[in-house]
Amino acid sequence: MSDIHPDVQAALDAARDLRHRIADLRERINGIRARRPSPSGAIVPEVDAMGRLTGLYLAPGTTSRFGNNELIAEIMAAIQESTADAGRQYKVLMDTDPWPEPAAAQPVTSESS
Numbered sequence: 001m002s003d004i005h006p007d008v009q010a011a012l013d014a015a016r017d018l019r020h021r022i023a024d025l026r027e028r029i030n031g032i033r034a035r036r037p038s039p040s041g042a043i044v045p046e047v048d049a050m051g052r053l054t055g056l057y058l059a060p061g062t063t064s065r066f067g068n069n070e071l072i073a074e075i076m077a078a079i080q081e082s083t084a085d086a087g088r089q090y091k092v093l094m095d096t097d098p099w100p101e102p103a104a105a106q107p108v109t110s111e112s113s
Contacts, residue, residue: 028093035087038078042066045075047082049090 004012032049042062046055056075066074 004017025093027091032086032089032093034082034089035076036081036085038074040066043074043078045079045082047079047086049086051083051086052080 029049033054034047035044035055037044042059044057045053046053046057062074063071088098
């Protein structure tokens with residue numbers, strides 16, 4: 001027989017479950033990527049859930065097709081749209097309860113002697 005009190009064991013089990021849930025949520029957040037094209041479709045950035053630019057694709061000939069200001073506008077529009085999309089994905093993930101409480105969960109009560 002174990003020397004650990006049942007309440008302590010329950011707390012340890014709950015802490016382990018919480019660590020696994022947090023790790024799963026972090027993995028899901030780290031997996032968020034948004035790739036929204038620029039208005040012309042020639043530029044596609046990749047943005048993560050934290051709004052960091054992780055990649056940038058420029059179609060062949062893009063830099064010669066646009067002037068400096070136009071190129072900046074295309075890149076910025078695509079990054080802004082991708083950032084907004086990544087933010088929406090993050091919000092959906094965080095607003096959803098990925099681990100609903102079991103229906104059979106009963107509150108713990110103490111009995112008097």
